[in-house]
Amino acid sequence: VADLLIVGTGLMGTSVALAVRDERDVVLRDATPDRVSAAVARGAGRAWDGRERCSHVLLATPPAVLAAELLRLQRDGVGRTYGHLCSVQAGVQAEVEAVGADAASLCGSHPLAGSERSGPEAASAELFAGRPWVLCPSALTGGPALAAAGDLAAACGAEVVRLTAEQHDETVALVSHLPQVAASAVAARLLMHPAASGLAGPGLRDTTRVAASDPALWTDVLALNAAQVGPLVQLLADDLAELARALRVLAGAGARPSAAARGVVTDLLARGRSGRSLVPVKRGEHDRDFVRLAVRVPDRPGQLAGLLVSAAQAGINVEDVRVEHLPGRPTGVIELLVQRGGRDPLARALQGDGWDVVPTTL
């Protein structure tokens, strides 16, 4: 009897195997044998022989094949408990119940971790470390299945969070699927006027970054969670249509101020700023806890390193870095994000080391 069977040795399944292989006897299965070999070669575990019984079975398969695979494994009596990692929960649970699988031995879950890369070669034992991992037991989930799913998430170093399938799907719709859709829609508008992007600044770059994601993969995610994402996208469209109406009024108003239309514009921007203040920058800390210090540097190898060495020697922890290249110029600007109290000591230390700190008031 193995401790853990992982079905599906892609990025997620292989990463779970790598995270727990020192503590558990892991066996691996995949519809594509080469992917099992690749995972075994990474040291993720042994290939499953198709018969060995296992304490827990983790289905790390595409959602479309999950219910059928679960049913087959349960009929063969392979596992005592079962879990899965689907990025959308309610639809999968409904299908599991519809095909007549045993829902008592199953607990769905979703680790909020990943990569734009895929496959067993991209897997990492550290993929889940410190990341939220949402457990979504259904009303039918039994105690042993819930405990097994929680133990596995904890063994991977994740922070375990418990939500219902509906709460989970609503949450990821808001914090992951809606930003993806908005970024894609803004980036798609750039095709209207390709030359305009040459005047783009860091605002456009950040706002559209996730629009580079794979359209096929995201179509699957959005289709699976359509019931939750659809209404949010409609609300976003409604907010923007209301803003467009206010801007039409302002465009036609000429010199006459239109307080109501301005109010609509300011209200959306102010709500946006409030919403943004909810987004954690680090460990529950937020934008307002940090300040930026800008330094002008020659654009050549080693400048960023030298700058950060100066910061480290001053004992200041740099939380984040933004590098701004200046088109056609031999210099760039590096912005260092530091905790509020660290800004002035850091500025003095860097100036003492000869760095060109850009003067600001903040």
Add this chain to the structure above:
Amino acid sequence: VADLLIVGTGLMGTSVALAVRDERDVVLRDATPDRVSAAVARGAGRAWDGRERCSHVLLATPPAVLAAELLRLQRDGVGRTYGHLCSVQAGVQAEVEAVGADAASLCGSHPLAGSERSGPEAASAELFAGRPWVLCPSALTGGPALAAAGDLAAACGAEVVRLTAEQHDETVALVSHLPQVAASAVAARLLMHPAASGLAGPGLRDTTRVAASDPALWTDVLALNAAQVGPLVQLLADDLAELARALRVLAGAGARPSAAARGVVTDLLARGRSGRSLVPVKRGEHDRDFVRLAVRVPDRPGQLAGLLVSAAQAGINVEDVRVEHLPGRPTGVIELLVQRGGRDPLARALQGDGWDVVPTTL
């Protein structure tokens, strides 16, 4: 006769003064005398006495007072030529003509540079270095005014671009004002469900970054450019409403696949990826020219510095850095953006120095 009078010693006006003070005799005026004193204290130039004649006058005032100020200065015969720096051009030009100012001696322009900070203390001689600076001569602008505006932009180290006022306003609507509006609208949606933001990842963080901007300032910008931004916001709203309709179909379709609705979703995502590929990452190079290398590090001072020292010693130029903190864990992940050919040598060099390079296939 001074070379340059700058009217309005805020961030922009004082930065121009600092950029050209070694080559030109600069005099300064502001409606608030303390701001002139602050700019003089920064070494930006002399206080204007209210009578001295000047070769060129740069109006770095709020757009709302620009036409009246220009008219007054022209009636006093202060300058030979005039320029301004407004972030929206067509409306200001119309107002200049409406108040009866001399449009032949005026050339509008807009440097695409700035800061979330303001005031003369935040000014920098390097603010415009390598940045696009758009000249927007009107049909009435004379040769001397156009030449003076171009000379000033070049003296500030900017890359001079020439557009009509309408082209300019359309361009900034697309690459600056539309992303701002979208980021605010997505961030505003987070207020529906504040606890959800705790599960946010880097996608939400980047997509909503500019939503932290000042609502009052942005209301002015959007109102001034309402004629250009309004239709774009409407198109964005229409795209999202169409997507919401497709998601409604997919949510109701159950097991029956809906190829047309999926096609709508994939099409928007694919257009978004194409649009994103137009956004320059650096000097006209794009995302596809670069790859990321991820390294796991202890979350304590000096790690980022040490890592970049290793990269510099390997002779690899790191183009950008992304720091990913892992909530509740003593480690973080640093992603280094390097040119495609530099990735493998860098990975080998870092591993040789004992760094924990996260294995990936890309």
